[in-house]
Amino acid sequence: MSAVTTSESLAGTMKLVGGELCLDFVNTVGGRIPRGAGATGSSVIADKLGAYTDLVAWSRHTRSMAEADARRLLRLAEGHPREAAAVLGRARLFREALHRTLRTLMLGRRPAAEDLARINDEVAAARKREVLAPSPGGLRWEGPDPGTCLESPLWPVGRSAAAFLTSGDLSRLRQCGGERCGWLFADRSRNRTRRWCTMEDCGNVSKVRRFRRRHSPRRV
Ligand SMILES: [Zn+2]
Numbered sequence: 001m002s003a004v005t006t007s008e009s010l011a012g013t014m015k016l017v018g019g020e021l022c023l024d025f026v027n028t029v030g031g032r033i034p035r036g037a038g039a040t041g042s043s044v045i046a047d048k049l050g051a052y053t054d055l056v057a058w059s060r061h062t063r064s065m066a067e068a069d070a071r072r073l074l075r076l077a078e079g080h081p082r083e084a085a086a087v088l089g090r091a092r093l094f095r096e097a098l099h100r101t102l103r104t105l106m107l108g109r110r111p112a113a114e115d116l117a118r119i120n121d122e123v124a125a126a127r128k129r130e131v132l133a134p135s136p137g138g139l140r141w142e143g144p145d146p147g148t149c150l151e152s153p154l155w156p157v158g159r160s161a162a163a164f165l166t167s168g169d170l171s172r173l174r175q176c177g178g179e180r181c182g183w184l185f186a187d188r189s190r191n192r193t194r195r196w197c198t199m200e201d202c203g204n205v206s207k208v209r210r211f212r213r214r215h216s217p218r219r220v
Pocket residue numbers: 176177178181182183196197198201202
């Protein structure tokens with residue numbers, strides 16, 4: 001059987017620059033235009049999660065799901081298109097709640113209760129059926145079989161969000177300085193000077209703009 005092809009999906013080929021799974025999830029958009037009070041809200045440009053298959057392609061791409069499970073999920077989704085579409089809708093709402101919450105925290109404000117409620121729901125869903133099971137080193141958390149549950153691509157994201165948001169230090173959280181980008185990342189550079197999602201995408205564009213502004217003849 002052929003592998004789950006991620007190359008046909010924008011979510012399956014996107015750059016993974018967030019440094020945390022939950023940030024790469026928030027970045028499943030072509031870009032964002034800030035809107036609303038304090039610009040914690042945003043309009044999404046070119047959503048990369050256009051179909052349920054994109055969500056599975058993203059899970060493979062980020063290696064948060066095994067190949068065999070992804071194949072089983074895609075088959076399951078074919079037989080249950082309505083349920084798969086509902087999970088996709090849920091994924092997008094979760095992503096936006098997560099994005100607003102991260103932006104709000106970056107600005108030192110209190111997250112909206114409804115956004116926190118949605119994040120809590122997804123964290124609870126990720127942990128709902130986890131049990132402690134024997135492992136070589138002692139015990140480990142074991143979840144239900146991801147290949148049998150359409151919502152399973154969201155579980156690792158829920159766990160990542162819970163761990164990152166409760167890490168006690170979000171001071172490395174940044175938003176790319178690129179215009180209409182809005183991607184978030186954890187700045188793990190030694191001097192904490194990272195400004196761009198990637199140099200090739202936003203860094204160079206900005207450099208070229210600055211250069212042009214500096215060297216173009218003054219407009220009349
Ligand atoms: Zn960028």
